[in-house]
Amino acid sequence: MANTNGGGVQTTRKTFAIVHALKELDGARIDELSEHLDMASSTVHRHVATLDDLGYLDREGDVYHLGLRFLTLGGHAQTRQPVFDLAKEKVDQIARETDERSQFIVEDGGRRMYVYTEAGTNAVKTDATIGKRGPIHSSAAGKAILAASSDEFVADVLDRHGVSQVTPHTIDDRETLLAEIEEIRERGYAFNEQESTLGLRAVASTITGVNGEVYGAISIAGPAHRFKGELFRSEYPDLLLAATNEIELKLEYS
Amino acid sequence: MANTNGGGVQTTRKTFAIVHALKELDGARIDELSEHLDMASSTVHRHVATLDDLGYLDREGDVYHLGLRFLTLGGHAQTRQPVFDLAKEKVDQIARETDERSQFIVEDGGRRMYVYTEAGTNAVKTDATIGKRGPIHSSAAGKAILAASSDEFVADVLDRHGVSQVTPHTIDDRETLLAEIEEIRERGYAFNEQESTLGLRAVASTITGVNGEVYGAISIAGPAHRFKGELFRSEYPDLLLAATNEIELKLEYS
DNA sequence: ATATAAAGTCCCGCATATCGGAACGAGATA
DNA sequence: TATCTCGTTCCGATATGCGGGACTTTATAT
Numbered sequence: 001m002a003n004t005n006g007g008g009v010q011t012t013r014k015t016f017a018i019v020h021a022l023k024e025l026d027g028a029r030i031d032e033l034s035e036h037l038d039m040a041s042s043t044v045h046r047h048v049a050t051l052d053d054l055g056y057l058d059r060e061g062d063v064y065h066l067g068l069r070f071l072t073l074g075g076h077a078q079t080r081q082p083v084f085d086l087a088k089e090k091v092d093q094i095a096r097e098t099d100e101r102s103q104f105i106v107e108d109g110g111r112r113m114y115v116y117t118e119a120g121t122n123a124v125k126t127d128a129t130i131g132k133r134g135p136i137h138s139s140a141a142g143k144a145i146l147a148a149s150s151d152e153f154v155a156d157v158l159d160r161h162g163v164s165q166v167t168p169h170t171i172d173d174r175e176t177l178l179a180e181i182e183e184i185r186e187r188g189y190a191f192n193e194q195e196s197t198l199g200l201r202a203v204a205s206t207i208t209g210v211n212g213e214v215y216g217a218i219s220i221a222g223p224a225h226r227f228k229g230e231l232f233r234s235e236y237p238d239l240l241l242a243a244t245n246e247i248e249l250k251l252e253y254s
Numbered sequence: 255m256a257n258t259n260g261g262g263v264q265t266t267r268k269t270f271a272i273v274h275a276l277k278e279l280d281g282a283r284i285d286e287l288s289e290h291l292d293m294a295s296s297t298v299h300r301h302v303a304t305l306d307d308l309g310y311l312d313r314e315g316d317v318y319h320l321g322l323r324f325l326t327l328g329g330h331a332q333t334r335q336p337v338f339d340l341a342k343e344k345v346d347q348i349a350r351e352t353d354e355r356s357q358f359i360v361e362d363g364g365r366r367m368y369v370y371t372e373a374g375t376n377a378v379k380t381d382a383t384i385g386k387r388g389p390i391h392s393s394a395a396g397k398a399i400l401a402a403s404s405d406e407f408v409a410d411v412l413d414r415h416g417v418s419q420v421t422p423h424t425i426d427d428r429e430t431l432l433a434e435i436e437e438i439r440e441r442g443y444a445f446n447e448q449e450s451t452l453g454l455r456a457v458a459s460t461i462t463g464v465n466g467e468v469y470g471a472i473s474i475a476g477p478a479h480r481f482k483g484e485l486f487r488s489e490y491p492d493l494l495l496a497a498t499n500e501i502e503l504k505l506e507y508s
Numbered sequence: 509a510t511a512t513a514a515a516g517t518c519c520c521g522c523a524t525a526t527c528g529g530a531a532c533g534a535g536a537t538a
Numbered sequence: 539t540a541t542c543t544c545g546t547t548c549c550g551a552t553a554t555g556c557g558g559g560a561c562t563t564t565a566t567a568t
Binding site for chain 3: 539540541542543544545546547548549550551552553554555556557558559560561562563564565566567568
Binding site: 007008009011012013015016019023026046047049050051053054055056058065066067068069070071072073074075076077078079080081092096106108109113115118129130131132133 | 261262263265266267269270273277280300301303304305307308309310312319320321322323324325326327328329330331332333334335346350360362363367369372383384385386387
């Protein structure tokens with residue numbers, strides 16, 4: 001059981017600490033990394049040189065960045081998702097038809113992850129790009145995924161990650177969240193009322209397999225001033241339910 | 255100088271050997287990896303457990319796969335590309351307008367890499383997905399990138415990777431390739447005449463900075479039976495030149 | 509139900525690869 | 539030219555990765 005202690009291969013942990021730092025700092029020099037990670041500069045140098053030699057870094061003078069080679073690995077994981085092709089198609093279609101932002105989101109390690117996103121012509125600018133992660137309880141797709149999962153799973157995720165407050169509207173109380181999840185189960189889709197970003201609302205519904213496997217969720221997001229009334233409360237939910245149901249049917253007969 | 259010898263951090267090399275194997279084998283058990291990589295199963299187990307603990311693997315029973323966490327790193331590298339947003343927009347537009355496949359391709363480590371792709375409604379099915387890599391000399395975008403680069407760069411890339419034959423139509427002779435590159439420099443765009451996939455043709459043109467930096471290339475690809483005559487020889491080239499020129503202008507004034 | 513096999517997991521002693529301090533070199537600045 | 543900064547290389551000490559083997563678990567067949 002390799003539970004989150006310091007066990008395992010420590011050199012590998014060190015390498016990935018450097019990789020994470022390069023991502024957080026959006027590129028860094030050897031010395032910055034050395035200071036940031038509290039490691040000897042000779043150690044950092046050796047690790048960075050190895051990663052560079054393996055082709056995983058982009059070097060610009062003395063500054064190193066994560067290289068596109070990681071996209072090769074990430075792209076493999078992305079297209080491996082069982083419903084990726086179907087979901088991508090629907091996300092593209094929804095973005096084009098609504099002119100808003102649409103996204104395919106999956107649970108990964110108890111958090112939400114954007115596996116595919118597309119922006120329509122009026123779409124709001126967000127930082128929801130491919131591969132981004134965030135807390136699962138503060139988004140429409142995340143809540144929809146929780147609602148489609150078992151109580152044990154939900155409890156486990158909440159135990160591990162809690163219900164942090166992201167905006168003043170985030171549901172940061174476990175009981176309230178569980179009640180909302182129950183509502184979503186009855187309703188069939190989830191809302192996000194500025195719970196992850198102020199001024200942003202969203203709707204989401206899940207893609208579920210015949211045996212109850214939760215493959216992810218598709219959502220539509222946009223500015224609060226456009227997302228209201230019939231459009232927000234019934235048109236978009238219907239659009240999403242139609243899309244996810246169609247995917248589920250295609251899945252069943254293939 | 256961390257040139258491609260066995261130096262550096264060997265443990266890290268071992269970890270990435272496992273990562274590569276998991277990608278190539280499209281998932282594997284401990285024992286398969288152990289045999290495939292000729293490492294003790296206890297060693298593989300320790301490495302895999304560490305990667306899993308770091309959140310980089312998806313475990314399905316005894317089978318491990320590359321996890322979506324790699325997409326977080328890859329997505330970071332992708333959006334960091336200087337022209338990514340502009341290129342994505344154009345690729346989407348071209349795919350929608352032509353109903354064919356369009357892609358944004360970059361040089362990485364002497365090979366071509368698909369940084370963003372979109373398929374129009376009639377697009378051919380190919381394995382050109384995000385993050386995929388391939389030889390640079392056997393595609394329209396790759397040849398366009400070479401044509402926009404310096405002679406020294408071209409020589410270096412060809413020295414390192416050669417000109418392998420991918421299909422019967424691939425240019426697998428260095429002199430012929432150099433002559434074609436010269437033609438592309440004069441013409442301003444490149445063709446692919448079934449040189450990477452039989453039955454597939456493509457056109458590409460590059461995005462270049464004011465100081466000659468090559469940011470990548472955008473291409474249109476489709477079946478040979480549709481890609482011919484005026485459409486292939488002048489309409490698509492014009493469309494691509496318009497797109498890449500517009501990106502170059504936006505770059506200049508920002 | 510029991511036996512057998514096959515694979516995953518864990519343990520531990522040994523060899524060695526990693527670590528970090530220090531020296532060296534390169535490049536920039538005053 | 540002197541000085542400073544930071545990347546790079548070297549090398550001895552030791553922490554740590556390695557692999558053989560034991561143990562555990564799961565699946566299959568008798």
